[in-house]
Amino acid sequence: MGAKKISNDNCEQAGFITKLKSEGLINFGQFFSKETVKRWNDLLDPLFAGGSDEEKSYVKIDKLHSLGIFNEFFNPAMRSMMNSIMPDPVLLCFHVYETGHSEKPHVFSESFDGWHRDVNDLPGLSCQDPNFISIFVHLTDVEYEGGAFETIPGSFEGPLASEQESVRVTGEAGTTYIWNRCLLHKANPNKSQRKRRMLKISFQHNYLQNEHIISKPFEDLLSVVKASDNKDAFLEFILGSEHRFSPRACTIDPYQDFTGSYTPFKANSSVKIGLFNFVKGVLFYMRKARKMFGP
Numbered sequence: 082m083g084a085k086k087i088s089n090d091n092c093e094q095a096g097f098i099t100k101l102k103s104e105g106l107i108n109f110g111q112f113f114s115k116e117t118v119k120r121w122n123d124l125l126d127p128l129f130a131g132g133s134d135e136e137k138s139y140v141k142i143d144k145l146h147s148l149g150i151f152n153e154f155f156n157p158a159m160r161s162m163m164n165s166i167m168p169d170p171v172l173l174c175f176h177v178y179e180t181g182h183s184e185k186p187h188v189f190s191e192s193f194d195g196w197h198r199d200v201n202d203l204p205g206l207s208c209q210d211p212n213f214i215s216i217f218v219h220l221t222d223v224e225y226e227g228g229a230f231e232t233i234p235g236s237f238e239g240p241l242a243s244e245q246e247s248v249r250v251t252g253e254a255g256t257t258y259i260w261n262r263c264l265l266h267k268a269n270p271n272k273s274q275r276k277r278r279m280l281k282i283s284f285q286h287n288y289l290q291n292e293h294i295i296s297k298p299f300e301d302l303l304s305v306v307k308a309s310d311n312k313d314a315f316l317e318f319i320l321g322s323e324h325r326f327s328p329r330a331c332t333i334d335p336y337q338d339f340t341g342s343y344t345p346f347k348a349n350s351s352v353k354i355g356l357f358n359f360v361k362g363v364l365f366y367m368r369k370a371r372k373m374f375g376p
């Protein structure tokens with residue numbers, strides 16, 4: 082796929098974008114049919130079998146691909162919905178997880194009762210714009226006390242305050258919604274006896290730093306998809322095929338040749354890194370490399 086120019090044109094044509102910008106949350110209802118969800122669950126059941134009632138467990142992207150769920154998820158409606166949000170979506174998460182009975186939220190339970198934002202500081206980007214998106218698909222019915230995801234519409238910035246109105250997303254299996262990861266949100270404790278099974282995907286612009294897309298599971302899957310007989314440029318792109326040069330690869334076309342005049346700077350200094358900062362830098366990259374390539 083060639084370089085694409087980043088533009089908001091397709092965003093403006095899609096009616097739900099205005100709502101997504103103001104509230105940060107859109108419910109698409111039964112995006113996937115009951116039959117589809119049942120088929121996916123039949124494939125997933127054996128992989129989730131066993132484990133205690135409290136346990137949290139995952140089926141990861143490679144497995145979901147080999148089961149056919151990955152390809153089926155990206156149906157034409159899903160592709161056009163994602164492309165309406167941004168022209169250059171790249172994944173950072175695609176997995177199914179189950180959360181069992183618990184008195185505490187399964188993430189960030191130590192902070193403000195589980196309330197958190199996934200992304201805070203976006204130099205140069207507006208939090209309200211849909212730059213960091215997650216899609217959730219309930220694979221089990223989720224009731225109010227069944228570990229429902231909760232968020233505060235419009236809470237892109239500013240502190241958490243008591244009495245703010247929030248939405249707990251309940252709904253039958255197949256319920257699909259998208260939300261801006263800059264919103265304040267939490268996972269409620271699952272007080273029911275049923276495990277909550279959720280399909281989660283997250284995506285963001287190709288040009289943004291993305292450590293996930295350069296991790297082994299994603300890179301391995303990109304190779305598999307590239308080797309497939311059915312060439313699929315969309316799947317290759319969302320798996321980072323254009324993200325190859327650095328974590329900050331940019332696919333924006335140059336506007337035009339710059340013709341204005343400028344004065345080159347003359348070197349008048351040099352970089353000096355003290356031993357302390359050098360060692361700190363080395364340790365930082367060693368830790369990062371271990372995280373990326375380690376066991």
Ligand SMILES: O=C(O)CCC(=O)C(=O)O
Pocket residue numbers: 188199215228229230231266267268269281
């Ligand atoms: O599992 C949930 O309901 C929410 C988890 C969460 O905080 C997230 O996916 O960012």
Ligand SMILES: [Fe+2]
Pocket residue numbers: 188197198199266
């Ligand atoms: Fe989160």
